[in-house]
Amino acid sequence: MNALLKKLGIQETNPGACTGPNGWISDPNGKTLVSYNPATNEPIASIVQATPATYEKVMAAADAAFQSWRTVPAPKRGELVRDLGGALRELKEPLGDLVTLEMGKIRAEGWGEVQEMIDIADFAVGLSRQLYGLAMHSERPQHRMFEQWHPLGILGLITSFNFPVAVWAWNSTIAAVCGDAVVWKPSSSTPLTAVAVQRIANRVMADYGLEGIFNLVIGSGRDVGEMLLNDPRIPLISFTGSTNIGRHVAEATARRFARSILELGGNNAVIVAPDADLDMATRAILFGAVGTAGQRCTSTRRIIIHKSIGDELSERLVKAYAQVPIGDPLSDGILMGPLVDGKAVEDMFDALAQARQEGGVVLSGGEMLSDLGPNFVQPTIIKMPGQTDIVREETFAPILYLLDYETMDEAIEIHNGVPQGLSSAIFTDSMRTMEQFLAVTGSDCGIANVNIGTSGAEIGGAFGGEKETGGGRESGSDAWKAYMRRQTNTVNWSKTLPLAQGIRFGD
Secondary structure (H helix, E strand, O other): OHHHHHHOOOOOEEOOEEOOOOOEEOOOOOOEEEEEEOOOOEEEEEEEOOOHHHHHHHHHHHHHHHHHHOOOOHHHHHHHHHHHHHHHHHOHHHHHHHHHHHHOOOHHHHHHHHHHHHHHHHHHHHHOOOOOOOEEOOOOOOEEEEEEEEEOOEEEEEOOOOOOOHHHHHHHHHHHHOOOEEEEEOOOOOHHHHHHHHHHHHHHHHHOOOOOOEEEEOOOHHHHHHHHHOOOOOOEEEEEOOHHHHHHHHHHHHHOOOEEEEEOOOOEEEEEOOOOOHHHHHHHHHHHHHHHHHOOOOOEEEEEEEHHHHHHHHHHHHHHHHOOOEOOOOOOOOOEOOOOOHHHHHHHHHHHHHHHHOOOEEEEOOOEOOOOOOOOEOOEEEEOOOOOOOOOOOOOOOEEEEEEEOOHHHHHHHHHOOOEEOEEEEEOOOHHHHHHHHOOOOOOOOEEEEOOOOOOOOOOOEEOOEEOOOOOOEEOOOHHHHHEEEEEEEEEOOOOOOOHHHOOOOO
16 A cells, blocks of 8 residues: 555545645645555555645635636646646556545546546647637628637636545646646545646646646545535535535526536436346446446436346346455455445435335345455345335435336436436337437436446536536536636628627717
């Protein structure tokens, strides 16, 4: 462990805020935050958190950086992000291992998360030459009308524990090529990965003689988070987390007319039609429900099965679950690690108790695995009599609810009958069934897949969802527009002054 931390510049005790290359701020008044390994509950290292004074230093650096960074041509800004992606490539394995050590996802997923950072950096580099505006035809003669996009300002970025580095990259690389500076508050459960990423960013910025483009402030939501939400210098907050806190973020930013990108809860379902390829469906459901120990916002939580194949698919899933290797996520061959902490374990078993009270029957799992460590659990399958209250809630744990349906209309009604609207999927070989699921009257989610699972989105598409998922979009497609401000321009190159709508005002 010590060799891994050393490779990434992590010390036994680390400062908690950064303004740029070699600019780590030591704050004697900062409270200490200890990072724990969820597989053992043993401490890894500690962080000195930011105080209001430290926060102000970071914000001042970010503001100063933005004033000059916004004037740099976007393709030149892309060069910085290109080298950031290269630096991440060099440290992919140790950074991925740190994600696994601190968060608990298996090594393959930790490395995959860093690969996602690399991929979005590549995407952002190309985007730096494609920040397109539109040209429109003016109704007035000898007038040219068009729009252009300008850098917005400072992005306040608040990320969650389950993807401690990838979501930073989704936002920061896009924001950087758009000309913005970033102030990042990571989850208090995963501060070490944030320090490691910031060190990499510092080194790349130093190569360009820059500082303050990427900035870090570590602290609680109650302290640092609230300062970000209410800071008039921050026109955009990107928040990933629970619906309850997301509602507060939306209210706080709206009060000061700032923008927000909200990536909140997911209660994702897979509809399995009678003509589905059950081999494919079983594999996709297993990864979607068990991957990251069910702690992805896109994790599969509900399976809506046609009654004609319900018993067969249930048997397949129970058999697959029995073969899942659970243990130290850094060990080879392990497919599921621990939950992130004791509170997550408690929430899981509270949900299981409520599911049983609502008529659920446990088909597989449902027990602690205390011999492996304090936060290890069995992934659980529960057959439910219907979409009860607990099924409509998102529990961030490996619980999979099985529900029956008879008609596709009924399946879609069940599917859409939850407050969340992030990711969805259907398994079918019928073109008509597929199109019904993808139609305007079908899935109400931001992501709708056919013959693949709910989890594992590619960076090329816009990521996000509807309803209580928050409506935000990040990553690919035209999500970049959230990080810029739109300006409509009209140029009169005639020698007259005609008014729009044919209005005549005096002579």
